[in-house]
Amino acid sequence: MSLNLISVNKSFGAKSVIENLDLCIPKGEVFGFLGPNGAGKTTTMRMILDIIRPDSGQVTWEDKIVSLATARSFGYLPEEWGLYPKMVVADQMNFFARLRGLSKAEAKKRIAYWSERFQVGELAKKKANELSKGNQQKIQFIIAVLHQPELMILDEPFSGLDPVNVELLKTAFRDLAKEGRTILFSSHRMEHIEELCNSLCIIKQGKLIAKGSVGSIKRITGRKIIRLSMVGSLDFLKYFSLDLAQLTLKHGKHEEGVLQGAQEVEFDLPEGIDPQAILQGAVENGQVTRFEIGDPSLNEVFITLVGGKN
Amino acid sequence: MELLVLIQREYRERVRNKTFIVSTIIGLVAILLLSFAPAIIEKMQAGEKSQIVILEQTGKVTAYLDEQLQTTLPNGERQFSFEAALANSSNWADQKNHLIEELLADNNTSAFVEVAPPGAPDSVVWHSKKMNFGGDSGKVNAVLQQMTTQQRIEASGISQTQLATIFNPLTFDSQVEGLKASSKEQQTQNMMLVYILLFMLYFSLVTYGMSVANGVVEEKSSRVMEMMIATVKPASMMTAKILGIGAVGLTQYFIWIGTGFGLLSLKGKGISLIPGMTLQITTIEPLYLIYFGIFFILGFLLYASMYAGIGAMVSRPEDTNQAVGPMTFLIIAAFMVAMMSLYSPDNQWIVWLSYVPFFTPMVLFSRLILTDVSTLGVLLGILDLVVTIILLMWLAGKMYRVGVLMYGKVSWRHMLRLVRER
Numbered sequence: 027m028s029l030n031l032i033s034v035n036k037s038f039g040a041k042s043v044i045e046n047l048d049l050c051i052p053k054g055e056v057f058g059f060l061g062p063n064g065a066g067k068t069t070t071m072r073m074i075l076d077i078i079r080p081d082s083g084q085v086t087w088e089d090k091i092v093s094l095a096t097a098r099s100f101g102y103l104p105e106e107w108g109l110y111p112k113m114v115v116a117d118q119m120n121f122f123a124r125l126r127g128l129s130k131a132e133a134k135k136r137i138a139y140w141s142e143r144f145q146v147g148e149l150a151k152k153k154a155n156e157l158s159k160g161n162q163q164k165i166q167f168i169i170a171v172l173h174q175p176e177l178m179i180l181d182e183p184f185s186g187l188d189p190v191n192v193e194l195l196k197t198a199f200r201d202l203a204k205e206g207r208t209i210l211f212s213s214h215r216m217e218h219i220e221e222l223c224n225s226l227c228i229i230k231q232g233k234l235i236a237k238g239s240v241g242s243i244k245r246i247t248g249r250k251i252i253r254l255s256m257v258g259s260l261d262f263l264k265y266f267s268l269d270l271a272q273l274t275l276k277h278g279k280h281e282e283g284v285l286q287g288a289q290e291v292e293f294d295l296p297e298g299i300d301p302q303a304i305l306q307g308a309v310e311n312g313q314v315t316r317f318e319i320g321d322p323s324l325n326e327v328f329i330t331l332v333g334g335k336n
Numbered sequence: 337m338e339l340l341v342l343i344q345r346e347y348r349e350r351v352r353n354k355t356f357i358v359s360t361i362i363g364l365v366a367i368l369l370l371s372f373a374p375a376i377i378e379k380m381q382a383g384e385k386s387q388i389v390i391l392e393q394t395g396k397v398t399a400y401l402d403e404q405l406q407t408t409l410p411n412g413e414r415q416f417s418f419e420a421a422l423a424n425s426s427n428w429a430d431q432k433n434h435l436i437e438e439l440l441a442d443n444n445t446s447a448f449v450e451v452a453p454p455g456a457p458d459s460v461v462w463h464s465k466k467m468n469f470g471g472d473s474g475k476v477n478a479v480l481q482q483m484t485t486q487q488r489i490e491a492s493g494i495s496q497t498q499l500a501t502i503f504n505p506l507t508f509d510s511q512v513e514g515l516k517a518s519s520k521e522q523q524t525q526n527m528m529l530v531y532i533l534l535f536m537l538y539f540s541l542v543t544y545g546m547s548v549a550n551g552v553v554e555e556k557s558s559r560v561m562e563m564m565i566a567t568v569k570p571a572s573m574m575t576a577k578i579l580g581i582g583a584v585g586l587t588q589y590f591i592w593i594g595t596g597f598g599l600l601s602l603k604g605k606g607i608s609l610i611p612g613m614t615l616q617i618t619t620i621e622p623l624y625l626i627y628f629g630i631f632f633i634l635g636f637l638l639y640a641s642m643y644a645g646i647g648a649m650v651s652r653p654e655d656t657n658q659a660v661g662p663m664t665f666l667i668i669a670a671f672m673v674a675m676m677s678l679y680s681p682d683n684q685w686i687v688w689l690s691y692v693p694f695f696t697p698m699v700l701f702s703r704l705i706l707t708d709v710s711t712l713g714v715l716l717g718i719l720d721l722v723v724t725i726i727l728l729m730w731l732a733g734k735m736y737r738v739g740v741l742m743y744g745k746v747s748w749r750h751m752l753r754l755v756r757e758r
Contacts, residue, residue, distance in 0.1 A: 075566040097566045108563040111554070113349060124341045125567050169563075 028052045029074065029177060029208065034083035036069060036232075043069050044080070044232040051210060053176075056203050058219035058226030058240075059212040062332050066232040067212045068105055071179050074210070075102055087177060098126060101170035105181035105212075108166050111155035115146075115165055118154060119172065126173035133172070140168040144194060159186035167195065171202070178202070180211035184218055196222060216324040230332050244321035247330050250295035251322050252304060258312015260291065265307065266299050295319070339572050346551070346580025351587065359543075363592050367599070385409065386416050386472050389448040391428075391435055395420045397451045397483070404479045416472075425454035439463060449476065458484075523706070527678050530702045533628050536589075537698055538671040541635055542664060544585045545643040546656075551577050552647030552736075553656050561740050570737045574729075578640045585636060593625070627704055634721045635697030638728060639667065645732030648739030666694055674698035681707040691717060693724035 031049040035042070043066045051057045061067050072078045073085050075097040085092045087100075102108075109118055116137070123133035141147045144164045149157060157165065163186050170178060184192055199222050202209060213219055219226055220240055227237040236243050295301055301319045308314045322330070350356055390398045398420035407415045423431035435448045447464035460480055462473045489499060555561045555573075564573055642663055650659045673695055677686045681703045690699040700717040703709055 072562075077562060077565045094566075094569060098568070100566070102563065102566050104559065104562045106562070107559040109558070110349075110560050111558045113345075117345075117348075121341065121345050122563070122567070125338055127337070 028088075029210070030084070030086045031070070031074075032084045032086070034070075034073060034080045034085060036066075036073065036078070036080050042232060044073075047083070047229070047232070047234055049227060049234070049237070051208060053208050054203070054206045055208055055224045056199060056222050057208070057210045058223035059210055059229075060216075060219065060226055060328060061212075061229040064231075065229045067229065068181055069232075070229070071102075071181055071210075071212070074179055075100060099173075099175055099177075101173070101175035101178040101180075103163075103166050103170045103178075103180040103183050105185075107162070108169070109154040109162060112153055114150070115152055115154060115157070116150040119165065119169055122169045123172045128173055136172050136174075137168070140171065143198070144168060144191075160188060160191055163187055164191065164195075167198070171198070175207065177208045178210070180209065182213055183211055184213055184215055192218070216328060220324045228328065228331055235331055236327075240324065241321070244324060244327055247322065247327055249322050249326075249330070250301070251292060251320050251326075252295050252301060253290070253292045253316065253318040253320060254304070254308060254314070255290040255316035256308050256312045256314045257289075258308075260289065260311075262307040262311045263291075263293075263304075266296055266304060268293060268296060290316070294322075338568055339576055342568065342572060342576030343580045343583070346577055347583050350547070350581065350584045356584065356588070360588055360591055363588070364595055367592060367596050385413065386446045387419070387444050388416060388472070388476070389419050389421050389435060389439075389445055390451060391421045391423060391431060391448060391453075392451040393422065393424055395422055397480070400483050401476065401479055404482070405475060407475070416475075421448070428454050436463060439465065447472065451480070526705050529624065530678060530705050533624075534671065534674050534698055534702060537628070537632060537635060537701070538667065538674075540585050540589075540632065541639050541667050541697070544581050544636060545639045545663065545667070546660065547581050547584075548577055548640045549643040549647035549650075549656055549660050550653070551581065552644055552740075553650050553653050556648070556651050556740060557653055565740060570740060571733045574641075574644050574733055574736045578637065578644060581640065582633065582636050585632070589632070624705055627701055630718065631697040631701040634718065634725065637725045638693065638697065638721060639663065641725065641728040641732040645728075645735040645739075648732075648736040670695045670698045674702045677702045678706065691720060693721055696721050 029049075029051040031047050034044055034047045036044040047066075047070065059067055059070070069078070073080050074087075074092060076085075076092045076094055077097070087096050090096060113121070119137045119141075120130075120133055123137065124130070128136070141150065144167070146161065146164050146168070149161055149165070154162065154165070163183065167180070167183060170180065183195060187195060196218070199209060223240055225237075225239045226243060228235050228243070236246055238246070295304075305314070305317050308317065388401075390401065392398065398418045401416070402418045405416045405418075409415050421431060421435060432450065432453075439445050439448050447462060449463070450459075450461040453459065453461070460477070462476070464473070552574075555564065643660060646659050646663060647656065650656050673686065673689050677683070677690070677699050680686060686699060686703070689695045690703050696717050700709070700714075704714065
């Protein structure tokens, strides 16, 4: 009972887009799909929806190879437009609901529910090409969710949304997850992924480079991050072979080459150094308000993993 | 079910579209204008009286014209009134100049005519302020010719009986063999009908064919295609598009033809398209309209599947016209051949061409009405259209399947390779 990609390969002409991709997304999971632009995320999503077929390997849902029949039971939000530009929004939602096999009455009921929830009631009579990017996105999400799909494939669902709408969508995500629906979505906003996902994967140039729970991905680089806030001089950090000038300074001022006042720094724990020694040094040199040994943020992990040469 | 929803969308979106509404209304206005054309033409001619001044030496010509030209206007008044202006060789030039001035100054006089000026007994000059193509001058000319002929015959001494014998005309009837119509009038009317229906066929094949291509390109360029491909079969999409748009075309025809028939039955007389040539309801065999329906539907399916296949290869709306260019030329060629078939429906070339699928809808249709085509011939034409349509639909379906998600420039060779691979 899951979505499986088994050694999937896909190339367009001579260009290999997906190489030997293996993924297993258990049912009921909110799964983040990460990767830099052009990594093959959209291609993978298209293969899950049987819009294009893998050259080799299999994509299965509930142990059946995906086909149009499974794809139409999924909910899909494409990255680019997925609406008829000149069609009125209400007709558009009704059309897609009916295509997915909903009865007229049922379609009407659910459209009313979701329109209310996403505050798009007043857009019903507008043509799709008159909508702002954010409103289009909301309409497309409603279309994707109307037929209560077991699996939702959402390509950058948060793009173009303002903070209020982002919250609306996040709430919807959580509710859908509670109902046991599987959601696979891509985003470049790491905080959304951290907040919403159980697990995630990162692909780069068609290859899987990391996969697992949010916590395990954060630890994958082996980096430890020290977050230190203190009043006093940070000069002692030199003794841990740290270059003061390169420290990430969150607050405080850099005056005449000397760091002064209450300041907050964040840095990688240098190899072979005991964090306790750093804490001790800090206590001896000033008043520590915060000391934390933590994992890097997902954003940093992403940059480390993806930004590298390989 | 899904096909129905798809067709419904295609149909409703188009029928609600401004272009459809406007073109339907324009068509209706044209039908109304045509049906009232005779009345309008009569109205325009009414009240056009002609006051003509005749410059002559004796006054006899004026009297003769007055007696002979008794044409009346629709309101019962006489059309012509003549006024004599006499002059002899001494004051002719003065009188003429005077009359020209008067003609230019006065709006009541429509023309002045110099008959047999001194030194040129056999000449007549028609002076008027506007170019005269036949019309009044033609009528006056005819009467003057007749007068002169009569005077010359009298002068030569031939008797009236001799004259009657000489001019007794042959009876000349024409009987057309092999064609459907038995009389010339019937044939002319059939040609008229075919001409109009062919124009409608041509017009609608191009318009609705383009509409199919534009519909596909719209789905591609707006990327809604991706949503659709994940929901329905490309074949259903294509079929729905073609059927939906075809239904839009039929709707338009029902509105137009229905109105036409309504008007005809209302007036109880024929629509006069060109004065003197009437197309009467009784002369349109229902069978012809059935043929028209069949060939519209088959022709539309044939061309629409090609338009759909080509549309699937285009990604930007602005490239559509260029891509469908060859198709449009094909339809124009078919239309031209059909036009030629109006005059020689039994020409060997035209007979052969009428069985070439791309030409059949228009050319065979034209031949069906104008000449005798055997039942076998009709069935053969329809069968060969149906087979071609199935083949083209299959091919277009494949092109659609591979083409709809290809963006950017797609070459024919690339396309063919993909079609073969799938």
